[in-house]
Amino acid sequence: MRRFAVATAAITVAVAAAALAAPRSGSSYLAPDLKALQADDFRNPGLLWVEQGRKLWSTPPSAAAKACAGCHDEAAMRGVAARYPAYDKGARRVVNLEQRINLCRTGRQHAPALAYESRDLVALTAFVSRQSLGMPVAVRVDGPAAASFARGRAAYHQRIGQLDLSCADCHQRSEGRRLHGETISQGQINGFPTYRQLWEGAASTHRMFAWCNAAVRAEPRPAGSQDYVDLELYVRWRGQGLPVETPAVRK
Amino acid sequence: MQPAPNVRLRVPEQVKSGEAFEVRAMIMHPMETGYRFDSQGTAVPVHIIQTFTCRFEGQVVFEARFGTGVSANPYLSFFAKVDRPGELEFTWVDQDGDSYVHKAPVNVA
Numbered sequence: 001m002r003r004f005a006v007a008t009a010a011i012t013v014a015v016a017a018a019a020l021a022a023p024r025s026g027s028s029y030l031a032p033d034l035k036a037l038q039a040d041d042f043r044n045p046g047l048l049w050v051e052q053g054r055k056l057w058s059t060p061p062s063a064a065a066k067a068c069a070g071c072h073d074e075a076a077m078r079g080v081a082a083r084y085p086a087y088d089k090g091a092r093r094v095v096n097l098e099q100r101i102n103l104c105r106t107g108r109q110h111a112p113a114l115a116y117e118s119r120d121l122v123a124l125t126a127f128v129s130r131q132s133l134g135m136p137v138a139v140r141v142d143g144p145a146a147a148s149f150a151r152g153r154a155a156y157h158q159r160i161g162q163l164d165l166s167c168a169d170c171h172q173r174s175e176g177r178r179l180h181g182e183t184i185s186q187g188q189i190n191g192f193p194t195y196r197q198l199w200e201g202a203a204s205t206h207r208m209f210a211w212c213n214a215a216v217r218a219e220p221r222p223a224g225s226q227d228y229v230d231l232e233l234y235v236r237w238r239g240q241g242l243p244v245e246t247p248a249v250r251k
Numbered sequence: 252m253q254p255a256p257n258v259r260l261r262v263p264e265q266v267k268s269g270e271a272f273e274v275r276a277m278i279m280h281p282m283e284t285g286y287r288f289d290s291q292g293t294a295v296p297v298h299i300i301q302t303f304t305c306r307f308e309g310q311v312v313f314e315a316r317f318g319t320g321v322s323a324n325p326y327l328s329f330f331a332k333v334d335r336p337g338e339l340e341f342t343w344v345d346q347d348g349d350s351y352v353h354k355a356p357v358n359v360a
Contacts, residue, residue: 042261045324048279052257200281200323 021172023239026185027248038191038249046126046195046247049119049202053127056120061111068124071108074131081129082137082244085233087144094148096229098125098204116224122202126193129246136243137190139236148226152234155227161218167235182251187212188239189232191248202247205232256280258353260341265360268334274305274313277326278343278351284319302344303327307357308337333357 027038038044057074060067085096091103101124102113114121141149156167170179171187178184193202206228210220221227257279266272278300285297303325305313313329331339336359344350 042259042275043326045277048257048259048277048324051259052279
């Protein structure tokens with residue numbers, strides 16, 4: 001009887017958690033050693049990418065063009081990453097930070113766009129995101145971003161792949177449960193670009209999405225596709241208020 | 252030769268003469284073992300750092316030999332003692348003998 005009561009209580013707690021589910025950063029699920037690695041402002045290997053990004057930030061892409069630093073003050077970048085993905089008037093769609101950087105490169109610096117997931121683009125994104133360290137994620141999902149947000153929400157709840165799982169099946173309904181010796185997290189993306197030990201490098205949100213899609217044996221979308229940008233907006237919104245932790249460290 | 256990899260160094264701004272201080276060094280490097288194959292079945296060429304040396308004004312302070320068991324972006328932390336101001340020189344050498352050299356000043360209080 002007592003055991004039954006405990007079990008019922010556990011289920012009640014689990015249901016309540018699923019219903020409320022206050023945003024919880026992925027770093028709170030980490031083992032102490034990895035958490036310490038992420039918090040260390042020297043040892044965190046993601047900072048190699050941040051440093052690389054800082055160099056690119058002040059290097060003009062060509063002799064005729066200005067460097068990013070030629071127009072933007074580094075301090076003015078504080079808070080920018082917390083707002084992305086965001087609707088861009090020029091592009092007339094929601095763009096993420098990587099695409100915003102590339103729009104600046106092609107539009108203002110007259111330089112070729114950096115390949116999605118290339119080391120330089122990840123580095124620049126990591127550098128810009130790092131400037132917002134600790135600031136709460138605050139994306140806008142109303143107005144012109146509403147359609148994109150709705151598509152992202154639909155994608156999040158759409159079951160896909162041979163395993164027939166949606167993002168929500170694991171990261172919302174099964175959050176906190178165990179899988180392969182790991183605790184299933186909420187799948188928050190407030191620490192991206194993130195250094196993943198498995199990949200021995202920093203990676204974008206879209207690479208993680210693609211990896212997750214492949215894990216449920218679904219066909220991943222191309223990195224930088226609008227499908228993933230919409231999904232990124234929705235997932236960012238789920239973590240509204242979480243501090244930016246770039247570069248996070250994960251297994 | 253590959254483009255110069257990104258390096259992070261940390262040496263205290265001021266050290267006391269004869270007192271040990273911590274030196275930290277990290278290099279952005281794939282540490283590719285040469286034993287792996289890509290998805291097309293082609294061998295991934297070896298690209299690995301074999302030795303690391305830290306010298307103070309020509310004198311070896313710390314030396315390490317890396318093997319295939321060392322993961323990417325190797326990080327080292329060690330202690331050193333100096334009795335005069337000078338320069339620490341960090342050298343990473345890869346399998347082809349290409350070396351990446353970085354320097355950091357040491358100020359003695």
